[in-house]
Amino acid sequence: MCECLNEGRRSTLNFSKEVLFNMPEVTSHAPGNFCWVDLSTTDAGASKSFYSRLLGWTAIDNPVGNGMVYSMMQKDGKNICGLYEMGPGMEGVYPHWSSYISVVDVDAQVRKATDAGGSLIMGPDDVFEAGRMAFVADPTGAAFGMWQPREHIGAQLIYAPGALGWNELYTNDTETAAGFYASVFGWSRAITHPDPQGGQYHEFKNGDSPVGGMMQIKAEWGEVPPNWSVYFCVDDCAASLQEAKSLGAEEVLPLTEVDNIRFAFLKDPQGVYFGIAQVVG
Template sequence: MPERTGYAHGVPSWVDLGTTDVEDAKRFYGAVFGWEAEDMPTDQGTPYTMFTKNGKVVAGMGSMSPEQAAAGVPPVWSTYLNVDNADEAIAKVTEAGGTVVMPAMDVMDSGRMAFVADPTGAAFGLWEAGTHMGAQLVNEHGSFGWNELLTDDTEAAAKFYADAFGYRPEVSETPNGPYTAFWVEGNVEGNAAAGMMPKNPGMGPIPNYWGVYFTVDDVDQLVGDVQANGGNVIMPAMDIGVGKIAVVQDPQGAAFTAMTFANKQR
């Protein structure tokens, strides 16, 4: 079921890009994913870009503020969890040991959002849907297909997401070490909501974060398209059993994972 009309509480429903060059990002993602971009007015004065694929909304983009750039905040893809009530979700987050990065605010009639961080420091958004319920297309070429927490304390993170969002963690052993799937009541049958894996020393001094995966028909082709359009390859394509992945960066430095699933996702 690649087309979505809504999301259960706690399920990732939206991803957006904060970048230093909106126009070049439009060019890059248009070339590699076939996205079309439409700038929407906001009550903040700067437009917000909606990316569409086959007429369906798939992701968003906003320009980073001068203050963020001055502080050295890099361009980044962010994950948003759908919540029934943003204010109640914030209360749950703080009770579970998380912190509020940006308090809840109305986004015109689109919805209500906030930014929070889990106890390990990984930041993510909360989205209470109004007229904008999130991505209308997922698990198809050029749309997001997975969201994954990379953290140095999986035990603390698992407890936090269980307490704050009702996640049920299920750990399995893989050739690359333990992997946690988060299951959420009300999600599409047979689909975990998100995943989690521990950081390893070989990854270097990177912060704990929520990574965004985009589904593609052919990872090798995607890697070539990224390079041809000014992007970089962080991790070449590799087989992980359930599919094939590569980690890449857009020209401004925002990283994401491209994945071709071995089996069709719903």
């Protein structure tokens, strides 16, 4: 994602208060809900240090073969997300956060995705006894993972300080994207905030549960590829923003408040974009 993110392009961001900080500890994820995120980074040690100090995570390192280590990042003993250092074969790939959607049958869901115009990037493959996964790009080019849980359900703590709070899609074609996610996961879509600058904020729901947001990429943002971005919950967004900057992060979007949600967007020291958010009032 390009740095050309600014306050104007975020003026319509809307985290759902009925989601954020409402049901932190989970033992399963409904099919069609986001269940996991992981970080592909150029420096696993530096990334673990940065996010642990910012969000209170502890790293549990798991060797997975060929010299690769996949770290489970935990808070209070609960799995929050994953983290690994990019290795051979990932040259030219920008470091990034990936978002995963829980599914019952990943093979069947991949077929639905490709039938709906998506492109298979990787898999489906078994991940030891943890589960089965695949990566797909939607018809607009935004990549995401599908996760069929076995021993690993995904995140055990969500919508709580230090945990995942929101997933947001940036795309060049909101109508095509909305139709794709409706066909593949049954998501509905509502336009929650018209943007006086000419855009709109879209909120996806899986049944009655808000699952993410969507915005049209604007020309003034620069070269922003379609992507799913992530936000983590914090107790005090202003303090966390200052802490992140003191740890070497770059402020991309300054502290902003919309509908009792205070948030900011950052680039971590390894160049990965992410957001932080806090419910206020």
